[in-house]
Amino acid sequence: MERGQLRVYLGAAPGVGKTYAMLAEGQRRAERGTDVVVGYVETYGRPRTEALLEGLEIVPRKTMDYRGATFTELDADAVIARHPQVALIDELAHTNVPGSADDKRWQDVERVLEAGITVVSTVNVQHLESVNDVVRQITGVPQRETIPDEVVRQAEQVELVDITPEALRRRMAHGNIYPPEKVDAALTHYFRAGNLTALRELALLWLADKVDDQLERYRADHGIAGTWEARERVVVALTGGPEGDTLVRRASRISERTRGADLLAVHVTSSDGLASAATPANLARQRTLVESLGGTYHQVMGDDIPTALLDFARGVNATQLVLGASRRGLVGQLFSRGVGVTTVARSGPIDVHLVTHEEIGRGRRAATREGLTRRRRLAGFLLAATILPLLTPALAALRGHLSMPSDILAFLIAVIGVALVGGLYPALAAAMAGFLLLNYYFAPPVHTFAVADADHLSALVAFILAAVAVSTVVDIAARRTHDAARATADAEALSTLAGSVLRGERALDTLLERLRQTYGLTSVTLLEHRPGTSLTLDRQRDPGRWQIAAGVGDEPCATPDEGDADIPVGDGLSLVLRGHQLPAAARRVLEAYAAQAAVALRQQRLEEQAEKARPIAEADRARTAMLHAISHDLRTPLAAAKDAVNRLAEPDGARTEADRARLTATATGSLARLDHLLGNLLDVSRLQAGTLGTAPQPLAVEDIVPRALENLGPSDHHVDIRIPDGIPELLADPALVERILVNLVTNARHHSPTGERVLLTAGSHADRVEIRVIDRGLGAHPPHHERTLRPFQRLGTEESHAGAELGLTLARGLAEEMGGTLAPEETPGDGVTMVLSLPTAAPSASHERESPA
Known part of the structure; x- marks a missing residue:
């Protein structure tokens, strides 16, 4: 029976619409006459999702009892018995109740697929095994339910259900995902904007890898070796010469002309690794340059450089190849076409750019290859000068017993011995001397350099050729041995250098x-x-x-x-x-x-330089903050207080008691605001000078928040406090925490519309306690979030809110003094959320929490 096809809807997080998309596809298929059933769908009470179930046949779930509770699971056997054309099965990574036929739902799906039934399913990226640890690091929530990546990669189709983090958080705030009582906790924990952005990027990258795999698989299945320009990939070839910097920059400009193009640099080394004209300093510098331009560096081995370059380029599906023009002179180019010309001739559909540079015509620095040492060469000459005079009379004495070929063989052995000791040049000298000695003493007529027999002449010529050939081979072998030993030593030194760099x-x-x-x-x-x-x-x-x-x-x-x-x-x-x-x-x-x-x-x-600049920058920031305060916020309360006092000093005339009370309240409030501002300025000064002492101690959030709000006076009824149970104690200075909360709530109340209440919530995340103060003002766009913590930069959708007060700047400084952070966060809809994060008094016990379904 033909196996069914698997189609998967992939999401970055719960609530993006995977189940909705799956049911919508089921409805479309059913309308076209396809036999579609619902094997398992979890709607979580979402009305729009439940509406898509209408008209679709639902296979009853099987009921299972476990530890006194009743659960319902996918009945894969019932689906197989029903044998529809398409089955909709939600939550592919789900773990079945113990006692089920299969441990995981994807194993149930495998059985359904083997029965020839097409399955449409869903999965979130956090459940993929390969990114499980990354997701835990990002969100702080371990994922118990995982699925092997290969299961999803083998699906015939994987479609990403994408939604921006902002839209998903708005969907969450509107109650379209979770009940209202769970919204605040979800927004402040798993559904943070940063978490959602990181999960979305993971999903996009994972899907991009699958698309590349599908393309490569298709090309391999159909025997396609040519380049498909699905995406521009520019490969630049580096020789290790000084011209490489020019080539890298030129290749980068070429890649930048096409949005999304990849830049790859490749260096080809010989397969034996013993001879290379590359300069390590140049390659190291060029690798750094490539990576700084967003490219990647690769090194391949090959004896034929054009072939190795083109094999690499075709392997990465490159569309363009950048080479440097030949550095050889005119004479060198007469004997060989060179790498550039050869590569162009063989490139096929790959565009090859030959880039000019300053090194053209200066020649290539050949790799330095030392032969044997001078002492070995001298020993070789000495051996030749010794062994040949001794060998000649010995063979002459045996002239009647040995033939001419035997004499030639003896001299050839002597030449080989000289080559082994002294290398090529002593061996060549020994070969020439041996040729003359054989001719003079052993080739008839003896004691002359004439040769009467043509066979003897041929034997002597063969001797000299064999001696030269053997000497050359022996010398090459000796050089290779020396080069190998040197390369080993170099490799050990470079390995030590690389290890030290990797160890930091x-x-x-x-x-x-x-x-x-x-x-x-x-x-x-x-x-x-x-x-x-x-x-x-x-x-x-x-x-x-x-x-x-x-x-x-x-x-x-x-x-x-x-x-x-x-x-x-x-x-x-x-x-x-x-x-x-x-x-x-x-x-x-x-x-x-x-x-x-x-x-x-x-x-x-x-x-x-950074260390020297840091205190200067801090001091400059402090001075700038004070100047802003003096020039802006001091002016307003002073002017109000002065006006009220002047009017109080005027003759009473027609001024009523109510007017006098109002002017007195104005003066009192302005002076109080002035006192608060001056206190903030003094604290900022002490922070910058490092004289603000702290006394951290364990604090309960439910205790410190009410104490801080008492400092706000009778208007604290404008604040809603929602602190869940189980929040760990934080480690901080109580006075500073109260000061931070007063400033945050004061700022939020100042920017909240009339009638809107400020929300104060708390939670814990990764051994940190987080307190959120949320207003419902005009809000601030994410690019302006950092500016909200600068002096007098509380921005909304218009610039009308500039000039609030120094409170946020001081609050962040106090938080950092205690090892915490203060950062703004976008609030779904309008408003700004200020997040105060402080360390817990003791690391929380390790416990696992389930991620949202």
Whole structure:
């Protein structure tokens, strides 16, 4: 029997409309004559969802008893027995009641699919196994019900039911998802705007991966090797040369012309890893540049560079390939077309850009490959000079017993021995000497260089050719062995460097000390060119042009000329090594260390600058706040108090007692407001100066809130307090918490319309206690939220609310002083929610809460 198809509606959170979309599809299919049944649907009492069940056949659920309670579950057997064309089964990740035939509902669905029935189902992204831990980190709510990603990925169709976080929160506030008594708790916990935004992004990214998988699967099933320009992907090839920066920037500009294009950089290394012209410092810098431009860096192996580049480009479905124009001179281009021209000829539908750069015509720096040491070569020459004079009389004495081929074979063995000891050049010298000795002493007529027999001449020529060939092979093998040993040492050094970076060891001195120990150096110095001096004259010798940025070991170098090795890093830095001469092969590793040292120095300088700028910025912010206060809010109460006092001082005339009482109240209220403002200014000053002491202690929210509202006077009836049971104690200074709450409620009352009450709620989240003060004013758009905490920046939909008071700025400063935060949050509809988050007195016991269904 043919397996049924699975169609899944994926949602970022509960309430986005997955079940509604599933039922709507069922109604459409039923209208077209398809046999559709409802296997299991959970409407949660939502009227519009329940309305879509009308006219659809519902398969009865099976009833199960567990621990004294009765539950209803999907009856998969009944669905299979009914055998419709399409079954609607909600909540694919649901866990069945113990005792069911299957543990999970997706396993029930698998049986229904095997019966040849098409299933339409729903699932939330937080239930996918691969993102389960991420969701817990974001929301603080563990997910007990999970489903393997592969189950959903194997669905023939996955459709995202998308809705913006703001729209979902409005739907929640209107009571379309949960009953009214659950709305406030949901909005302040799981359905925070930040949580919903993160979950939505997870859902979009997960679905994008599935779409890519479907595209790749389709291309593979249909044998499509060509590029499909479904999305622009720009690949830039890096050789490790200095021109790579130009190529990366050019490729970035190309990708930016198409919105959503991907940028990928690739470097091809030889498969044996022993020979490379790439400069590690250049590659490290270019990788950083690529990643800073939003691209990714890749490294592949291949002996044929054009083939490796095109294989990579086709593998990532690239549409454009950026290469640098050849650096070889005219002579070099005569013998080979080069990578660029070859790649263009083989590229097919991939557009290839050959970018000009300053390095054209300067040639490529060949990889440094050392052969055997000088001592080995001298030993080879010495062996040749010794063994051939000894071998010749020995063979001459046996002339009557050995034939000419035997003599040639003996000399060939001697040449191979010389090649093993001294390499190619001593072996070539031994081969030529052996040819002459064989000709003179053993080829008739002897003691002459004439050869009478053509066979002997052929044998001598074969000897010289064989000797040269064997010497070359032996030398290549010796070089390869040496290169392999060197590559192993380089790899170990680079692995150590990479490990230190991954472990976060970014301290410059630590990095330089590691380099000094690796190569047994006396000192390692990072020199920096002094600003305002020229790099062109006496660069190496003038100490006045250099300053020591960092150094380890004894006797640091004052100029690059004092060291045994000098590794320039850019135009203004140089890594100078002292102790002994280093082999040229170590240059690549040293360049990698130099590049990392430059990055570490730059990071150290940035941290120092940030540390110096922080108190200046804080002081400037404090001064700005005070100036705003003095220029704005002081003026209003002073003017009101002055006017009231002046009018009271006028002759009584026709002024009634009621007028005198009103003017007195105005003056008193203005002076009280002035006193409150001056108190806030003094507290802000103490905060900035670090002289405001705190005495944290455990506080119960239900105790501290009423005490704070008592300070508001008889008008506290404008505040609704909703504090649920079970809120843990917070750790804070009681006086400061009261001051924060007074400022928050005062600000909220000031901006609430007449007749609207301020709502104060509390909750806990991830070992934090959160107190929310919600007003129903004009609100503030999310881009303006941060401005609401600056002095006198309480914004609504119009700018008419600018100039409130310093209370919010002080409240945030007091919260941060106690290790807490104060942040605005959008309120569904109009208004602004100020969220005060403070640490709990003790970490709450680990307990799991079920996420909303």
